[in-house]
Amino acid sequence: MLTGDADIEADLSEYGSSVEGYCDCYAATLADKGETTQATVRKVVSTIVGLREDRGLGLEEAAGMIEEEVEGRTEEKTVDISMAEFEIAGEFVDGVRRDLRDNEGQCSVVAGEAG
Numbered sequence: 001m002l003t004g005d006a007d008i009e010a011d012l013s014e015y016g017s018s019v020e021g022y023c024d025c026y027a028a029t030l031a032d033k034g035e036t037t038q039a040t041v042r043k044v045v046s047t048i049v050g051l052r053e054d055r056g057l058g059l060e061e062a063a064g065m066i067e068e069e070v071e072g073r074t075e076e077k078t079v080d081i082s083m084a085e086f087e088i089a090g091e092f093v094d095g096v097r098r099d100l101r102d103n104e105g106q107c108s109v110v111a112g113e114a115g
Contacts, residue, residue, distance in 0.1 A: 008059055011097070016105025025107030026096050032109060037088060044089030047079050063090070 012022055030038055044066070051062040068074045070083045099108050 012100065012105075015097075015101045017100045021105060021107070022096060022100060025100060025110055026093075028107060028109040029096055029099070030092070033092070037092070040085050041089045041092050044081055044085055045093070047081060051079075 009019060012018055017025075030041060033041070047066065048059065048062045051057055051065060052059065055062075057065070066079050066081060066086060069077060069079055070081055070086045096107075100106070
């Protein structure tokens with residue numbers, strides 16, 4: 001989802017992490033969530049990845065496109081995602097980034113497993 005997005009890669013680098021570190025933290029954190037949350041996050045992220053690949057968009061552009069649709073700010077209807085699903089996934093993805101930022105690039109879930 002993040003590979004090739006220079007802005008995201010730069011942000012992660014500032015936190016002392018990388019795309020690989022984010023992906024590891026994302027997977028470990030998602031595994032700690034319930035099945036419904038896991039399915040919702042996967043659905044939304046899969047849609048974002050598809051939009052990025054199909055339309056050559058950056059992460060924020062793809063997420064913004066979905067947000068416009070779920071908020072009804074556009075006539076275009078290309079995704080089957082509710083506002084609640086979008087918010088759950090957004091909170092999850094942002095939470096992983098905050099975790100890395102707040103812990104100097106280390107994932108608290110992964111660090112907890114090692115300790």
